[in-house]
Amino acid sequence: MAVSFSANAKAELCRVFPSKRCCALAQCFGILLFCNSFSGDGIRIITESREFAQVLPKLFQRAFDLTFDQQPHPEDTGKLVFQIQQPQKLLTVMEAYGFHPEDTLALHINLPVLEEDCCRIAFLRGAFLAGGSVTDPTKGYHLELTTTHQNVAKEGYILMQEVLPFAPKTARRGGAYVMYLKQSDVICDFLTFLGAHVASMGIMEARLEKEFTNNVNRRCNCDDANTTKVVEAAQEQLAAIRLLKKQGKLEHLPPKLLQAAQARQEHPEASLAELAQLMEPPINNPAMNHRLKKLLALAKET
Numbered sequence: 001m002a003v004s005f006s007a008n009a010k011a012e013l014c015r016v017f018p019s020k021r022c023c024a025l026a027q028c029f030g031i032l033l034f035c036n037s038f039s040g041d042g043i044r045i046i047t048e049s050r051e052f053a054q055v056l057p058k059l060f061q062r063a064f065d066l067t068f069d070q071q072p073h074p075e076d077t078g079k080l081v082f083q084i085q086q087p088q089k090l091l092t093v094m095e096a097y098g099f100h101p102e103d104t105l106a107l108h109i110n111l112p113v114l115e116e117d118c119c120r121i122a123f124l125r126g127a128f129l130a131g132g133s134v135t136d137p138t139k140g141y142h143l144e145l146t147t148t149h150q151n152v153a154k155e156g157y158i159l160m161q162e163v164l165p166f167a168p169k170t171a172r173r174g175g176a177y178v179m180y181l182k183q184s185d186v187i188c189d190f191l192t193f194l195g196a197h198v199a200s201m202g203i204m205e206a207r208l209e210k211e212f213t214n215n216v217n218r219r220c221n222c223d224d225a226n227t228t229k230v231v232e233a234a235q236e237q238l239a240a241i242r243l244l245k246k247q248g249k250l251e252h253l254p255p256k257l258l259q260a261a262q263a264r265q266e267h268p269e270a271s272l273a274e275l276a277q278l279m280e281p282p283i284n285n286p287a288m289n290h291r292l293k294k295l296l297a298l299a300k301e302t
């Protein structure tokens with residue numbers, strides 16, 4: 001079976017073992033809150049990543065000095081299941097994060113555990129390993145994190161917003177809460193942040209390749225000057241957006257402009273009319289034109 005892009009990214013992340021205990025605890029916290037189940041009744045982590053399965057017992061050893069009650073054999077493949085049911089062990093884990101197994105209160109991201117920057121990275125790395133996936137960039141741009149805990153989804157959203165230039169999008173799927181990224185550069189940023197530099201580079205290369213092919217096709221297809229003008233305008237807008245991002249101004253734009261910038265980045269080929277329809281709520285062409293002009297003007301301001 002071919003190894004998926006996601007599996008490779010996870011394998012890469014497993015090579016980063018937290019050197020400090022605070023980070024081991026934070027990474028386990030991310031794993032627990034984004035894994036299959038974590039409650040006072042037990043812990044159940046299921047993964048198909050062999051690298052993750054190899055590193056998991058070491059992480060729990062480092063963080064809590066304890067072993068799983070059930071874990072797969074080293075030769076096992078397919079779905080690998082790790083479990084803890086012994087009350088004493090569950091108590092140790094819960095207490096490490098300030099919870100108590102009898103608490104019926106919903107679990108949440110206990111921020112004091114994530115005070116240090118090193119720990120925030122470790123937490124999100126754990127979350128991605130246990131509840132994340134990233135699509136092969138030749139098929140599309142999509143990275144997601146899934147949790148079954150509502151509060152964790154809310155707090156995870158804030159945490160991701162702090163470390164990324166854009167907030168993730170959110171959705172409900174079955175009983176789970178999904179946070180996802182759709183923009184190739186944001187996905188790159190996130191993977192780099194976690195320490196998956198090779199995966200990040202893979203996305204960037206796929207994107208450059210796609211842009212190159214699109215450019216060639218465009219040149220071949222469009223004889224009429226009008227289309228060329230549309231393409232040039234889009235390139236100019238993209239350059240302005242990149243500049244604003246570089247200057248750290250993008251995230252401070254008014255929501256309408258930010259929406260316009262995001263739509264242009266996600267749809268570099270779209271015409272003015274198509275972009276106007278992508279706005280929420282949709283707007284007319286002159287209004288869309290106004291927003292794009294405004295972005296250009298802001299980029300030129302410095």
Ligand SMILES: [Zn+2]
Binds near residue numbers: 022024118
């Ligand atoms: Zn740390």
